[in-house]
Amino acid sequence: MNNPNELTVQVGSLERHLPIVRTGNLGRVPLVEFMGDSAFTNAAAQEMLALIPPQTQVLLTVVTNALPLTHELSDRSGIPYVCVRKKRRTYMHDPLIQEVPSMSLGVTETLWLDGPHAARLKGQQVTIVQDVIASGGTAQALARLVERSGGTVTAYIAAFRRGTPPMAVTALQDLPTNL
Numbered sequence: 001m002n003n004p005n006e007l008t009v010q011v012g013s014l015e016r017h018l019p020i021v022r023t024g025n026l027g028r029v030p031l032v033e034f035m036g037d038s039a040f041t042n043a044a045a046q047e048m049l050a051l052i053p054p055q056t057q058v059l060l061t062v063v064t065n066a067l068p069l070t071h072e073l074s075d076r077s078g079i080p081y082v083c084v085r086k087k088r089r090t091y092m093h094d095p096l097i098q099e100v101p102s103m104s105l106g107v108t109e110t111l112w113l114d115g116p117h118a119a120r121l122k123g124q125q126v127t128i129v130q131d132v133i134a135s136g137g138t139a140q141a142l143a144r145l146v147e148r149s150g151g152t153v154t155a156y157i158a159a160f161r162r163g164t165p166p167m168a169v170t171a172l173q174d175l176p177t178n179l
Contacts, residue, residue: 006030009173011159014043020179028179032132032160034069044159044172045072048129051157051170052077057124058151060142062086062111066131069159073129081129082120084145085112096148100141111138113145121151132175133158136165143167 006017007030016037018030034041052059052073059081061070067083074081086109088095094115101108126146133139133156143153161171 007176007179009160009175011040011172012043012047014039016040029134029162030175030179032065032175034065034131034159035067038068041068041072045069045076047172048073048157048159049076051155051172052079052127053125053155055125056127056154058082058121058126059129060084060121060126060146061129062138062142064131066129069131070129079127080120082113082117084117084142085114086110088112089114096145098141098145098148100137111141111145113149118145118149121146121149124151125154126151127155127157128153130156130158132160132162133165133169133171134162136167136169139165139167139169 005020008017020028021031023029056079059070059079062084070081092114096113096118098111099108128139128142139156146153156167156169158171160173160175161169162175163177
């Protein structure tokens with residue numbers, strides 16, 4: 001029996017029932033949560049290994065739901081990762097700051113990349129990793145940080161894609177837009 005308040009997804013051999021929630025300007029969306037669900041995170045990371053382009057030297061993500069996913073991808077692939085934060089930390093030195101409109105929250109957010117972390121991107125081929133890419137706003141902001149750091153964006157990969165982002169995104173699955 002289909003439940004109109006959830007979406008069932010299959011990642012590898014793992015099945016998850018994602019609740020449908022209202023969020024920001026996006027309306028009703030399936031809620032993908034990797035934080036706190038190591039089985040789901042591990043299944044997605046294992047499947048996403050094949051999505052990482054061979055020339056990738058660094059993975060980049062933002063401190064959110066994609067962090068445990070990126071950590072597992074790094075662990076499995078041996079490719080280091082850098083994480084952008086959504087709040088300034090007192091220990092940051094010369095951080096790069098990037099504004100990004102958040103479609104899911106309906107507000108503008110600020111991304112912070114610590115100076116020493118930005119230096120790790122210089123001259124590197126960087127793959128941006130996210131849990132879900134929909135409007136592409138966060139992915140574009142991350143790409144601007146890569147470019148400002150002197151790196152090159154190699155690819156955008158995500159566990160899920162929703163709609164048609166403005167950049168080429170390789171994802172495990174597409175999520176419906178009409179819920």
